[in-house]
Amino acid sequence: xxxxxxxxxxxxxxxxxxxxxxxxxxxxxxxxxxxxxxxxxxxxxxxxxxxxxxxxxxxxxxxxxxxxxxxxxxxxxxxxxxxxxxxxxxxxxxxxxxxxxxxxxxxxxxxxxxxxxxxxxxxxxxxxxxxxxxxxxxxxxxxxxxxxxxxxxxxxxxxxxxxxxxxxxxxxxxxxxxxxxxxxxxxxxxxxxxxxxxxxxxxxxxxxxxxxxxxxxxxxxxxxxxxxxxxxxxxxxxxxxxxxxxxxxxxxxxxxxxxxxxxxxxxxxxxxxxxxxxxxx
Amino acid sequence: xxxxxxxxxxxxxxxxxxxxxxxxxxxxxxxxxxxxxxxxxxxxxxxxxxxxxxxxxxxxxxxxxxxxxxxxxxxxxxxxxxxxxxxxxxxxxxxxxxxxxxxxxxxxxxxxxxxxxxxxxxxxxxxxxxxxxxxxxxxxxxxxxxxxxxxxxxxxxxxxxxxxxxxxxxxxxxxxxxxxxxxxxxxxxxxxxxxxxxxxxxxxxxxxxxxxxxxxxxxxxxxxxxxxxxxxxxxxxxxxxxxxxxxxxxxxxxxxxxxxxxxxxxxxxxxxxxxxxxxxxxxxxxxxxxxxxxxxxxxxxxxxxxxx
Numbered sequence: 157x158x159x160x161x162x163x164x165x166x167x168x169x170x171x172x173x174x175x176x177x178x179x180x181x182x183x184x185x186x187x188x189x190x191x192x193x194x195x196x197x198x199x200x201x202x203x204x205x206x207x208x209x210x211x212x213x214x215x216x217x218x219x220x221x222x223x224x225x226x227x228x229x230x231x232x233x234x235x236x237x238x239x240x241x242x243x244x245x246x247x248x249x250x251x252x253x254x255x256x257x258x259x260x261x262x263x264x265x266x267x268x269x270x271x272x273x274x275x276x277x278x279x280x281x282x283x284x285x286x287x288x289x290x291x292x293x294x295x296x297x298x299x300x301x302x303x304x305x306x307x308x309x310x311x312x313x314x315x316x317x318x319x320x321x322x323x324x325x326x327x328x329x330x331x332x333x334x335x336x337x338x339x340x341x342x343x344x345x346x347x348x349x350x351x352x353x354x355x356x357x358x359x360x361x362x363x364x365x366x367x368x369x370x371x372x373x374x375x376x377x378x379x380x381x382x383x384x385x386x387x388x389x390x391x392x393x394x395x396x397x398x399x400x401x402x403x404x405x406x407x408x409x410x411x412x413x414x415x416x417x418x419x420x421x422x423x424x425x426x427x428x429x430x431x432x433x434x435x436x437x
Numbered sequence: 438x439x440x441x442x443x444x445x446x447x448x449x450x451x452x453x454x455x456x457x458x459x460x461x462x463x464x465x466x467x468x469x470x471x472x473x474x475x476x477x478x479x480x481x482x483x484x485x486x487x488x489x490x491x492x493x494x495x496x497x498x499x500x501x502x503x504x505x506x507x508x509x510x511x512x513x514x515x516x517x518x519x520x521x522x523x524x525x526x527x528x529x530x531x532x533x534x535x536x537x538x539x540x541x542x543x544x545x546x547x548x549x550x551x552x553x554x555x556x557x558x559x560x561x562x563x564x565x566x567x568x569x570x571x572x573x574x575x576x577x578x579x580x581x582x583x584x585x586x587x588x589x590x591x592x593x594x595x596x597x598x599x600x601x602x603x604x605x606x607x608x609x610x611x612x613x614x615x616x617x618x619x620x621x622x623x624x625x626x627x628x629x630x631x632x633x634x635x636x637x638x639x640x641x642x643x644x645x646x647x648x649x650x651x652x653x654x655x656x657x658x659x660x661x662x663x664x665x666x667x668x669x670x671x672x673x674x675x676x677x678x679x680x681x682x683x684x685x686x687x688x689x690x691x692x693x694x695x696x697x698x699x700x701x702x703x704x705x706x707x708x709x710x711x712x713x714x715x716x717x718x719x720x721x722x723x724x725x726x727x728x729x730x731x732x733x734x735x736x737x738x739x740x741x742x743x744x745x
Contacts, residue, residue: 158636158654162545174547181556187575187614188559190582194574207580253464256457266740268461270733275472277671277729281699281718285482285489285711286475288704309471312464341456370564372678377704388566392682395570402574409570413563420562424555431619432626432664 195219195406202402219407226397227382228408231390235415238300238307238386239368243361245308246315250360251353253312254319255345259331269320276313280373283310291378298379303386306378307368315360318430322356323349359430362423366416387412476722483715489703497712504716514690515717518698521605522674522724525694528609529616529673533665536620537658543621544628554625561618569682572611573598601691604684608692612679616672620665627661663735670728674721695721 162170182189196216197206206212257269287306288297296302326349334344375389382390391412398404420427448455483504487497508515543554560568576583578596588594597607631654639653655662677696680686686693686701693701695717703714 158649159541159544160640162547173545177547177550177553180542181553184557185559186582187571188563191571191574202580205580208582208585249464249467252460256460260453260457262454262457265457266737268465270737271473272468273736274729274733275468277725277732278472278476279675279696279718279721279725280677281696281714282479282722283472283475284479284700284718285703285715286478287471289489290470290475305467306471309467312468313472316464341452342459345460366562370566372564372566372681373700376681377700388564388678391566391570405570406574409567413567416562416564417559420558421555428622428626432623432661 191406191409194402195410197403199401199403215403219403220411222404223394223407223411226394226408227390228387228394228411230382231385231387231394232411232415234300234384234390235369235386235388238303239365241304242307242311242368243364245304246311246364247357247360249308249312250315250319251350251357252345253316254323255349257316257320258323258326259328259349269316272313272316276310276317284377288377298381298384300379300384303374303378303384306374307371311364311367315364318360319353319356322353326352355426355429358423359426362419362427363430365419366427369416479715479718479722482712483719485712486710487712489709489711500712504713505720507713508716508720514693514698515695517690518693518695518717521692522694522721524605525609525612525673525676526670528606529612529669529676530666532613532616532620532669533662535613535617536622536665537624539617539621540624540628544625554622558618558622560615561622563615565612565615565678566682568611568615569679572607572614572679573683575611576607598684598692599688601688604688604692608676608679608683611683612672612676616669619668619672623661623665623668624658627658631657667728667732671725674725674728695724 162173165173193211194207196214196219197211198213198215198218201207201212253272257265291297291302291306294302296305330348330352331344334348339347369386370388371386372388375386379385379389382393385393391408394408395405398408482493482497484499484501485493485497486500486503487493490496539557543550543557575581576597578584578594578599583597584594595603597603635657636649636653639649644653675696676694677700680692680694680697681700684692686697699714699717699721702710702717
């Protein structure tokens with residue numbers, strides 16, 4: 157059941173394949189296309205039951221304008237203010253931990269490495285009560301900072317796994333050569349290893365951006381209300397406000413989903429490189 | 438002797454031993470505070486009756502294993518949640534063959550195939566909240582696309598999310614959408630490294646169909662399958678967002694899973710039962726540790742193999 161390369165198959169199948177591709181894709185994305193279609197309908201369409209027919213008018217500007225007039229831009233802004241510092245913090249920390257675990261041989265190396273990996277897989281609920289308490293105690297409950305600190309710490313687990321494996325695959329002779337030259341260890345990190353890590357940094361940044369942007373659980377555990385909540389949590393209040401106004405809820409969802417989608421399309425190569433690390437040997 | 442010189446010499450002499458620890462410290466501290474200690478704290482909290490107000494030491498009441506005893510013997514909602522977790526675990530695995538199937542379908546070189554691959558991957562990039570909303574509307578009994586389709590084929594409309602026997606399956610189906618996309622991308626990358634000569638040789642030997650897939654292709658895709666298995670199992674046990682958005686655990690608690698039930702017990706309008714919630718979290722943690730232990734063991738074998 158391993159399809160032959162299409163160039164080697166019959167002309168009919170080649171044409172059939174070309175026709176099949178867009179059809180399957182439309183089916184695959186149907187739920188999403190339905191929402192996109194909802195988001196440009198006028199509300200009167202929903203009142204008369206015209207859900208799937210041709211829209212009676214195109215109200216894209218009006219619907220999306222309404223979304224931008226709500227609290228939505230505020231939530232989006234919060235999402236950015238939470239996501240960006242987390243990406244920077246987690247990538248910075250894991251460049252260092254990855255360097256330490258990937259370059260040096262010392263007792264406990266593998267143990268620490270496995271601790272980071274295991275921590276990255278634990279259920280969020282086992283952390284929930286203590287982390288919420290801690291955040292309350294240090295006065296960061298319902299702040300973006302509180303959320304950012306937790307995200308940085310938690311993402312360090314996954315990022316360390318990624319960075320350590322990446323650094324481990326770099327040619328070790330480079331580091332040895334630098335040592336022979338008498339270069340200090342921290343300079344080796346800064347001038348030899350770090351420049352080689354650019355692709356890994358790019359891949360991780362895109363990946364963490366998406367993970368954090370899409371986080372919902374910690375957003376509802378550590379924040380409430382417009383001043384700190386990111387868009388994933390904000391959209392539920394948005395939907396409560398516009399209950400049953402499907403054209404607006406659809407437009408809101410599309411806006412909330414857009415930044416990671418754009419990020420993915422712009423940085424596709426890095427994104428996939430990051431996600432599939434370990435899928436090939 | 439000049440002390441700074443001594444210090445410098447001491448540092449110089451031990452530079453290679455000290456440097457890794459200096460680099461590890463910031464990450465380790467953060468990880469310890471927010472991940473490692475909280476796990477132990479949750480274990481402790483699970484032995485208390487505590488409403489989360491005031492500190493555990495002054496306001497909590499130590500009750501030993503009572504929370505666990507109640508969970509395991511007298512809590513029907515816990516049973517339902519655990520059972521649903523199992524359903525998630527089993528049915529979510531369908532995303533692995535589904536992802537493989539789509540990857541095989543898309544593994545061709547025709548014009549625009551890269552765009553198609555990206556578009557198929559799309560569901561994984563958008564947040565589960567949006568996926569949940571999209572599927573809630575998809576299932577809408579009155580004007581959802583789902584009922585449009587089954588009505589077209591001649592079935593009576595179904596209220597998937599409003600039916601206690603169907604709701605969990607409805608949510609799992611929604612979860613399969615992004616997860617299949619994830620597995621697909623893992624397999625697409627894996628397929629890049631499948632050796633075309635081996636495939637061709639097998640074809641000349643008459644290998645076809647399932648046999649070809651099973652004996653020639655899948656062994657070469659083993660690393661991708663392992664990662665797909667890891668992320669799917671973890672993903673299934675972590676399911677929370679979709680349930681929260683699509684059914685909020687209902688109807689009548691029929692679509693709860695442990696992660697959701699824990700949240701509901703600890704932080705919802707039903708009151709803050711932190712100790713009881715922590716006990717649920719501990720059980721979920723122990724279930725996941727079985728899998729995490731297995732993954733780590735596999736990775737350890739790999740490490741040993743590569744380091745000689």
